[in-house]
Amino acid sequence: MVFKIGLLGLGTVGTGVVEILSNPEGRHPLLSELSLHRVGVRSLSKPRSVNIPEDMLTTDLEAIVIDPAIDIVVELIGGLEPARSLILQAIENGKHIVTANKAVISRYGSEIFDAANKKGVYVMLEAAVGGGIPVIQPLKQSLGANRIQTVTGIINGTTNYILTRMKNEGADFSEVLADAQRLGYAEADPTADIDGLDAGDKIAILASLAFGGRIKLEQVYCEGIRKVTATDITYAEKLGFVIKLLAIASRSPQATPEQDLLSVRVHPTLVTLSHPLASINDVYNAILVEGEPIGQVMFFGRGAGSGPTASAVVSDILNIVAVLQMQEAEVVNPIIPHEMMNCTHQHYCKIAPMEDLVTRFYTRFLTKDSPGVIGKLGTCFGQHHVSIESIVQTGFHENLAEIVVVTHDVLEGNFNQALSEIKGFDEIDSIPSILRVL
Numbered sequence: 254m255v256f257k258i259g260l261l262g263l264g265t266v267g268t269g270v271v272e273i274l275s276n277p278e279g280r281h282p283l284l285s286e287l288s289l290h291r292v293g294v295r296s297l298s299k300p301r302s303v304n305i306p307e308d309m310l311t312t313d314l315e316a317i318v319i320d321p322a323i324d325i326v327v328e329l330i331g332g333l334e335p336a337r338s339l340i341l342q343a344i345e346n347g348k349h350i351v352t353a354n355k356a357v358i359s360r361y362g363s364e365i366f367d368a369a370n371k372k373g374v375y376v377m378l379e380a381a382v383g384g385g386i387p388v389i390q391p392l393k394q395s396l397g398a399n400r401i402q403t404v405t406g407i408i409n410g411t412t413n414y415i416l417t418r419m420k421n422e423g424a425d426f427s428e429v430l431a432d433a434q435r436l437g438y439a440e441a442d443p444t445a446d447i448d449g450l451d452a453g454d455k456i457a458i459l460a461s462l463a464f465g466g467r468i469k470l471e472q473v474y475c476e477g478i479r480k481v482t483a484t485d486i487t488y489a490e491k492l493g494f495v496i497k498l499l500a501i502a503s504r505s506p507q508a509t510p511e512q513d514l515l516s517v518r519v520h521p522t523l524v525t526l527s528h529p530l531a532s533i534n535d536v537y538n539a540i541l542v543e544g545e546p547i548g549q550v551m552f553f554g555r556g557a558g559s560g561p562t563a564s565a566v567v568s569d570i571l572n573i574v575a576v577l578q579m580q581e582a583e584v585v586n587p588i589i590p591h592e593m594m595n596c597t598h599q600h601y602c603k604i605a606p607m608e609d610l611v612t613r614f615y616t617r618f619l620t621k622d623s624p625g626v627i628g629k630l631g632t633c634f635g636q637h638h639v640s641i642e643s644i645v646q647t648g649f650h651e652n653l654a655e656i657v658v659v660t661h662d663v664l665e666g667n668f669n670q671a672l673s674e675i676k677g678f679d680e681i682d683s684i685p686s687i688l689r690v691l
């Protein structure tokens with residue numbers, strides 16, 4: 254039997270999907286069971302790099318999601334609306350969904366999965382996190398036997414590309430961002446990438462899968478890379494670190510057997526050069542999962558771009574088709590969702606406030622060059638139980654002394670209290686950078 258695909262969106266990822274579907278040779282044999290039925294776009298006159306028969310293209314996306322001939326709707330338009338409504342309407346019409354839209358899933362996942370479970374259809378989203386890297390299905394299936402402790406990822410290709418080029422070439426932020434947009438890595442509105450929101454959407458999805466509950470996106474702390482400067486990249490290097498935008502979901506040390514508690518956050522982070530994530534560069538993503546009994550396992554690959562992301566989309570389509578074929582052969586009716594493929598989480602995970610986070614900090618101060626300032630900083634941190642690993646004067650900037658402090662693991666709340674006191678010192682001119690250290 255041939256399964257008909259309704260494709261919403263023919264941009265970077267949609268085009269990659271059509272390229273795979275129209276060149277099935279040497280790939281999985283189930284590809285020959287797929288047929289592209291309709292393709293929805295915004296503009297019919299836009300030049301396309303793939304050949305689509307004129308009568309297959311439409312700007313009426315609603316007609317696609319209600320078309321009785323279509324089995325699987327592939328949503329690749331991005332953004333919140335009309336994507337959310339089209340997905341819900343498609344589900345209502347009994348279509349299975351494949352989407353790369355982390356923004357919609359992280360905000361409306363509950364609504365979408367409830368509707369899908371009710372209707373007995375699948376919603377697959379491998380492309381939504383880590384682009385082509387298989388990480389959603391492994392978390393759902395292959396790692397199911399583990400108690401996950403931490404998921405740490407570089408999950409935004411655009412910012413990793415920018416940080417890599419800033420470090421290697423001393424390149425200018427805006428020039429590199431324009432390249433990332435040209436290469437199709439950035440979101441339609443690249444502030445989602447730069448401000449850590451895209452990584453926030455993705456870590457919310459990963460945390461939900463890893464820790465078995467829903468995540469309220471507004472509780473995910475997101476800090477982007479706007480404030481990362483060439484100076485900090487250079488200091489970090491001298492101290493044996495590289496700066497990466499990390500997304501981290503972990504069980505909080507304050508969790509108890511009665512009350513599970515997570516920490517879910519995105520922020521630029523100093524990563525020691527020997528750490529497995531330190532060498533993940535350019536558009537590559539990597540997700541390091543730590544669990545019991547597996548220990549560490551890392552997923553690595555291209556996190557954005559046409560072909561890699563399309564690879565994940567088409568694999569999701571194949572997974573659905575494989576199950577549909579099996580059900581057809583066994584004449585299972587109505588459809589009983591495959592336990593390892595659907596989402597059944599009902600409760601919300603409790604997320605700890607950032608004040609309770611235990612982490613190391615790197616902080617750069619510009620101070621008047623007066624005697625005793627280093628001692629004064631050290632004393633203040635000590636009074637707030639912030640233990641210092643190193644405190645060094647690194648140089649002068651226009652008559653101001655530059656002092657870099659690296660702490661041991663400290664409670665973020667204590668660190669913030671010390672900083673607010675330090676900001677009031679006469680000697681302090683400014684605190685240009687505060688970054689967490691892994």
Ligand SMILES: NC(=O)C1=CN([C@@H]2O[C@H](COP(=O)(O)OP(=O)(O)OC[C@H]3O[C@@H](n4cnc5c(N)ncnc54)[C@H](OP(=O)(O)O)[C@@H]3O)[C@@H](O)[C@H]2O)C=CC1
Nearest residue numbers: 262263264265266294295296329330331353354557558562
């Ligand atoms: N690019 C990447 O590397 C990755 C992207 N993703 C996700 O994949 C999804 C698609 O991204 P990408 O391919 O880059 O996006 P693009 O902007 O390149 O493509 C969007 C496509 O959707 C169509 N479209 C957008 N809005 C509408 C609308 N309201 N009505 C009809 N058509 C519409 C556009 O039509 P037209 O062509 O006529 O303008 C275009 O074909 C997003 O959710 C994104 O977050 C996920 C992983 C990686």
Ligand SMILES: N[C@@H](CC=O)C(=O)O
Nearest residue numbers: 409410411438440557
């Ligand atoms: N804009 C995203 C695209 C993939 O999700 C990124 O840069 O990672």
Ligand code: NA
Nearest residue numbers: 379382384386
């Ligand atoms: Na993926």
